[in-house]
Amino acid sequence: MTNIVSSLGRTTIAFILEAGAVFIMLGKVSRYLLQLWKNRRLVYEQMMVIGVQSVPLVLFVGVFAGAVASIQTAYQLKGYISYNYLGAATSVAIFIELGPVLTALVIAGRVGASIAAEIGTMKVTEQLDALESLAIDPLRYLAMPRIFSGFFMIPILTILADFVGIMGAYLVAYINLDLAPEIFFGSVKEFFSLLNVFSGLIKAFFFGGTTAIIGCYVGFNTSGGAEGVGQSTIRAFVLSSALILLNDYLLSIILF
Amino acid sequence: MIQINDLHKSFGDKVVLRGVDLEVYDGERLVIVGRSGCGKSVLLKHIINLMEPDKGYILVDNIAIRRVGQSDLFFLRKQFGFLFQGAALFDSMSVSENIALPLVEHTNLTSAEIAKKVAEKLEMVGLPGIEELRPSELSGGMKKRVGLARAIIMDPKYILYDEPTTGLDPIMAANIDKLIIELSEKLKVTSIVVTHDMQSVAKVATRVVMLHLGKIIFSGSVDELYNTENKVVAQFVKAEAEGPIQPKPIKY
Numbered sequence: 422m423t424n425i426v427s428s429l430g431r432t433t434i435a436f437i438l439e440a441g442a443v444f445i446m447l448g449k450v451s452r453y454l455l456q457l458w459k460n461r462r463l464v465y466e467q468m469m470v471i472g473v474q475s476v477p478l479v480l481f482v483g484v485f486a487g488a489v490a491s492i493q494t495a496y497q498l499k500g501y502i503s504y505n506y507l508g509a510a511t512s513v514a515i516f517i518e519l520g521p522v523l524t525a526l527v528i529a530g531r532v533g534a535s536i537a538a539e540i541g542t543m544k545v546t547e548q549l550d551a552l553e554s555l556a557i558d559p560l561r562y563l564a565m566p567r568i569f570s571g572f573f574m575i576p577i578l579t580i581l582a583d584f585v586g587i588m589g590a591y592l593v594a595y596i597n598l599d600l601a602p603e604i605f606f607g608s609v610k611e612f613f614s615l616l617n618v619f620s621g622l623i624k625a626f627f628f629g630g631t632t633a634i635i636g637c638y639v640g641f642n643t644s645g646g647a648e649g650v651g652q653s654t655i656r657a658f659v660l661s662s663a664l665i666l667l668n669d670y671l672l673s674i675i676l677f
Numbered sequence: 678m679i680q681i682n683d684l685h686k687s688f689g690d691k692v693v694l695r696g697v698d699l700e701v702y703d704g705e706r707l708v709i710v711g712r713s714g715c716g717k718s719v720l721l722k723h724i725i726n727l728m729e730p731d732k733g734y735i736l737v738d739n740i741a742i743r744r745v746g747q748s749d750l751f752f753l754r755k756q757f758g759f760l761f762q763g764a765a766l767f768d769s770m771s772v773s774e775n776i777a778l779p780l781v782e783h784t785n786l787t788s789a790e791i792a793k794k795v796a797e798k799l800e801m802v803g804l805p806g807i808e809e810l811r812p813s814e815l816s817g818g819m820k821k822r823v824g825l826a827r828a829i830i831m832d833p834k835y836i837l838y839d840e841p842t843t844g845l846d847p848i849m850a851a852n853i854d855k856l857i858i859e860l861s862e863k864l865k866v867t868s869i870v871v872t873h874d875m876q877s878v879a880k881v882a883t884r885v886v887m888l889h890l891g892k893i894i895f896s897g898s899v900d901e902l903y904n905t906e907n908k909v910v911a912q913f914v915k916a917e918a919e920g921p922i923q924p925k926p927i928k929y
């Protein structure tokens with residue numbers, strides 16, 4: 422019994438220390454945000470890698486998520502509520518939940534894991550030491566551009582996912598239910614609220630930041646060669662997915 | 678001048694440095710020898726604060742390198758060139774980007790001026806015209822020399838070489854030895870060279886120290902090194918299997 426308690430205590434303390442370390446890193450990185458313009462080349466590069474190169478994946482996930490949402494919603498409405506409200510029901514779900522969460526989760530897999538792998542490899546091959554030896558702070562050179570791009574690009578990707586998600590939803594509604602576009606999009610428009618979209622984007626902002634921060638933190642704390650890099654990749658993905666879902670819960674409480 | 682005082686460092690329960698005292702004087706070419714795994718690379722990394730000592734301190738030009746803030750630390754580090762044992766090239770960048778990085782980050786030179794400097798340093802290390810290659814396309818010895826070009830691009834006051842000639846053919850090794858001597862004589866660079874290559878030691882060193890069991894057990898000229906009474910040092914320089922040092926790895 423005392424064993425369980427003490428190991429629980431130890432785990433809690435380790436967790437708090439680790440969370441503290443993440444915030445310390447974040448504090449140091451945020452100082453470098455003031456030098457955004459000076460580091461624009463690096464930031465631009467990461468916006469490309471994190472944002473633009475994720476577009477195909479996000480489009481793919483967005484279309485299918487929208488399509489599935491449409492089928493599910495239609496099934497739930499069947500016999501109770503007119504399909505005329507299908508557009509409204511689906512689009513609200515996409516704006517506030519599916520768009521941001523699914524985008525963030527695939528980004529956690531694609532971007533979070535690759536940030537951790539890249540920085541982790543640099544750590545175990547002494548490239549981080551090399552940066553330091555050249556009087557270049559890895560937090561400025563590597564972490565800041567990635568974290569900034571995470572915060573900035575995921576909301577943009579989410580807007581994209583929202584858009585193609587609704588297109589996918591309509592496509593399914595058209596194929597299965599032969600729903601006219603005026604009716605579907607009319608109901609989307611009728612129930613459209615900027616607040617819904619905006620709260621989805623606020624979520625996306627935090628999810629994107631979380632993913633990039635965790636990727637960097639895990640990468641910087643990699644040890645033990647190729648095996649360590651592999652473990653870091655998994656750790657980054659698991660941690661950021663878990664934190665996205667936790668964040669989603671907390672933000673939903675705050676926002677609604 | 679670099680002063681290392683009573684430096685201790687352990688990794689877990691493995692003690693690597695147990696009280697290193699060493700002074701490096703301006704303009705000298707100090708060679709550090711010692712068995713593989715005795716902590717030479719660890720000692721070099723402490724000098725530019727890539728590792729934190731458990732105990733003891735290091736002064737660079739009378740400034741305690743552990744005590745200063747980040748901007749002063751970076752100011753000090755700009756006076757150092759560091760050649761990593763494994764070269765540590767950035768594999769996302771081409772050779773020229775690797776070498777140019779400190780110039781891009783710390784100076785306002787135009788890209789033409791930077792390209793000229795990069796070409797100049799590549800020439801010095803015997804690799805002219807390989808700017809556009811990637812580190813993955815280089816041999817081990819070529820990586821080493823690109824690493825050296827990067828280390829000297831800012832014309833540092835101190836250069837720390839971690840095994841500069843390992844993995845090079847004898848002719849190239851002799852050229853690098855010559856380069857080390859030239860840099861120190863023409864530009865008054867203070868050099869610290871870690872090496873296993875006893876030919877290099879004889880050519881390059883103005884003073885040799887030996888690190889053994891976490892301490893400096895010998896300091897003197899090359900002649901003194903070869904004529905020492907110390908049995909451990911004698912066995913090392915004569916490369917004998919029999920002697921106080923056992924071939925099996927020692928538990929530190």
Ligand SMILES: Nc1ncnc2c1ncn2[C@@H]1O[C@H](COP(=O)(O)OP(=O)(O)OP(=O)(O)O)[C@@H](O)[C@H]1O
Nearest residue numbers: 688693711712713714715716717718719720762873
């Ligand atoms: N980051 C680290 N974590 C744990 N142990 C380390 C670390 N770096 C070095 N060591 C240990 O410290 C000891 C000294 O390592 P170091 O790399 O300084 O040896 P060396 O003298 O440079 O050897 P070589 O001549 O083979 O390069 C080794 O036993 C190594 O296992």
Ligand SMILES: [Mg+2]
Nearest residue numbers: 717718762839
């Ligand atoms: Mg070494």
